Amino acid sequence: MRERQAETPYRVAVLVTxxxxxxxxxxATAVFGPYLGDxxxxxxExxxxxxxxxxxxLAGxxxxxxxxxxxxxxTAHTVIVPSSADLDVPPSDALIEELRAAHRAGARIVSTCTGAYKLAAAGLLDGRRATTHWRWAGLLRTRHPLVEVDPNPLYVDEGDVLTGAGSAASLDLFLxxxxxxxxxxxxxxxxxxLVIQPHRDGDQAQYIEASVAAPPEDDGLARSMAWALKNLGGPITVGTLARxxxxxxxxxxxxxxxxxGISPIRWLISQRVRASLPLLETSQASVEEVSAAVGFESPVTYRHHFTKIMRTSPSAYRRGFRTVQVGREAAGPDALRTVAP
Structure with missing residues (x-):
């Protein structure tokens, strides 16, 4: 993937057809454009x-x-391919070649919704796990049998190629x-x-069959989830949450x-990995200490789940995102108390 040079902004190219x-x-404009420039x-860029x-x-x-x-x-660092209304119109040869050329040059290629069809037509999804809007997943699988189509997640991160469910889930992918x-x-x-939820796990289901009115048991779920987030550093089981x-x-x-849309254990793993990110970014704690602070039984387990979710190792993440604030020492071991019970 193309590296960012110091003081050089990441160029984000959004394809418009x-x-x-x-x-x-x-x-895409709201997240990567001048609206958030401050x-x-x-x-x-x-x-x-x-x-x-x-x-x-445009559609509409x-x-x-x-x-x-x-x-x-x-020349882009990231190429975003949004959905388009007419799936019966194949992308032009020129567009396919430019997508391939961008990928060869090291660009990160991202699709939302049916934009995955263009990536598949360019062969960028062959042999990869990918998603699209659940309504169009079956057709994508039929047209492109070499693609491992998963209709369930909000987005799939394959490193240099990412695919999203589209619609509102595009914001989850962009964040x-x-x-x-x-x-x-x-x-x-x-x-x-943007007044949106900071994080929804990519493997969360695209939609959930549920009534509009929340049933009474949802209060219990909310209570148990809030408790878990305050006690990530300790042992938590399904039995604990149920109680x-x-x-x-x-x-x-x-x-x-x-x-x-996911199991309690998968949710808990995701929250623990998420809680570890600011510790890796700003604290001096070792990976082993961070692992224990967010409740993983061992550093090996932590590294496994971190790599699966973030597509990189904890150490590599730290090297990439470690922040050094002028005039302030990086947070020490006390930072771990934010997630310890």
Whole structure:
């Protein structure tokens, strides 16, 4: 993947084609564009790129005007391919070649919703796990049998290629990119500015079959989850959570899956990894100490789950995102108390 030079912003190229989702283009613009310039000055440089740099009709009747063409993709750090309405119109040979060229040049390629179809047409998803909007996952699997299509997660991170479910889940994917690029603190700050949840795990289900009105047992779930977040450093089992929720283990497992779309254990692992990020970014604690502070039984287990979720090791993450504040010493062991019971 293309490395960022000091003081040089990451260039984010958003592909805009006929009938592209204005919603997804807008979300990319909100996160990587000038709207958040005061929060992330000099971090990103956004360019909207079209096959024919002129006025492009978007889905819903809006028209977007841009002066950037496809060649911009080759010099981008990140290329975002949003969804488009007409899946029966294949991408042009020129577009496919530019996507391949961008990937060869080291760009991180990202799709949202049916943008995955363009990545698949370029062969960038062959042999990879990928997702798209659940409604169009079956067709993607049929058209591109070499792609391991998973219709369930919000997004899939394969390192140099990421695919998302689209629609509102695009924001989850974009925050994930900010988190990978510049750390948890900045991603959380962006989320607060956009008034959205700071983090939803990529493996969380795209949709959950549930009624609009929350059933009474959801209060117990919320209580148990809040308790867990305050006690990540200690031993937590499904039985422990069920007791906090005042349910049987069987009922708790059923209600948790219905409400959150994942199992309690997977949720807990995700929260522990998430809690470890600011410790890696700002503290002097060793990986072993961080592992214990967030409740993993061993550093080996911690490294396994961290690498699976973050697509890099804890040590590599620390090297990439360790922050040094002028005039302040990095947080010492006391920082670990934020997650210890």
């Amino acid at each position: 006929d009938e592209t989702s204005a919603f997804e283009v807008g979300m 929060l992330i000055p000099g971090r990103y 956004l360019r909207l790129c079209a096959e024919r740099p002129t006025s492009v009709p 009747g809006a028209v977007l005007t841009t002066r950037y063409g496809l060649r911009q993709l080759r 994930h990119l900010v988190r990978k690029d510049f750390g948890t603190e900045l991603a959380n700050t962006v989320a607060r500015r 906090e929720a005042r349910m049987s283990e069987r009922s708790y497992l059923r209600h948790f899956a219905r409400s959150q």
